[in-house]
Amino acid sequence: MDVLSSGVRKGDRRALAQAITLLESSNPDHSCDADILLASLLPYSGNSIRIGISGVPGVGKSTFIERFGLHVLALQHKLAVLAIDPTSKRSGGSILGDKTRMEELSRHPDAFIRPSPAGIRLGGVGHRSREALIACEAAGYDVIFVETVGVGQSETTVADMTDLFLLLLLPGGGDELQGMKKGIVELADIVLVNKADGAMARAAERAVSDYQNAINMLRPASNDWVVPVRACSSLNGDGIDDAWRLIGEWRNVMQSNGAFEHNRHSQAQAWLWDAVRDRLEMEIRLQLDQSNEMREITKSVADGQLTVSEAAKKIIMRYRVGKAT
Ligand SMILES: Nc1nc2c(ncn2[C@@H]2O[C@H](COP(=O)(O)OP(=O)(O)O)[C@@H](O)[C@H]2O)c(=O)[nH]1
């Protein structure tokens, strides 16, 4: 673990990839090594801006990340791109499938792209991705993008692990805002109307003012920040530098009013309880998964003979008894 950890801290990309694989592993045999590794990396983490990027499939997230990422890299930053995609088991991972749209980025020596971990339940994905994010920071990546598909649940997971939430919208009418879960729009710190080019340029301008009006009617998350809506084109690069400037402004405001630090502190606390839940579940499963009792309880729940909350109580009671003997 010492060798791996110092490899990561030196910025060795292969070591980083290997470290993340270990941190993401759901194999209980790896969990001890993973803990040691994470503890050794944690003191070197935190020195970054963590940006969540969301929007419905087709809005242009991958194209945007490529264009925006290259802009950020040109400013001498090191960029890591992670993905949270609860559907990745079926689709093979949003980033992996889109690597062709991030061709230049994926070849860049200062960029690190990591597809979403497949086959873990959603809560687990967030938990693992946070650890992956820590590893990236320890490796010297000072800008982190966390991409998600704009379909609901995963957005909150991403918002819980990032500093800033960037929402991409299409230059359609206000229908899109209605169609999209309102909760997702409320998470946004910056909104970009993508595809503001060619035949869609004028529609995009209209959409910007429609969305801005709609967003101004929401209760702001911070009194110090009015969520800005801007147009951009990931295809020709218009508005891309403006987006980065806005992020800088946002950061200045949130760091001087203390919200940036405060948010990270409460995220760390939430992370702790996620970890407690995960660990407890793992222990209980290790002890009971193969038992007849567990099979009976699960079957009774499936048959509707037992309520979930009664079943949970039974499992915990059984676990405690097992622990005591
Ligand atoms: N005209 C135009 N097309 C874009 C823009 N950004 C993305 N696209 C196109 O929109 C489609 C979906 O883009 P993609 O990045 O895969 O979207 P994702 O599903 O959100 O990752 C692709 O055909 C892109 O070429 C843009 O700014 N302008």
Ligand SMILES: [Mg+2]
């Ligand atoms: Mg994509």
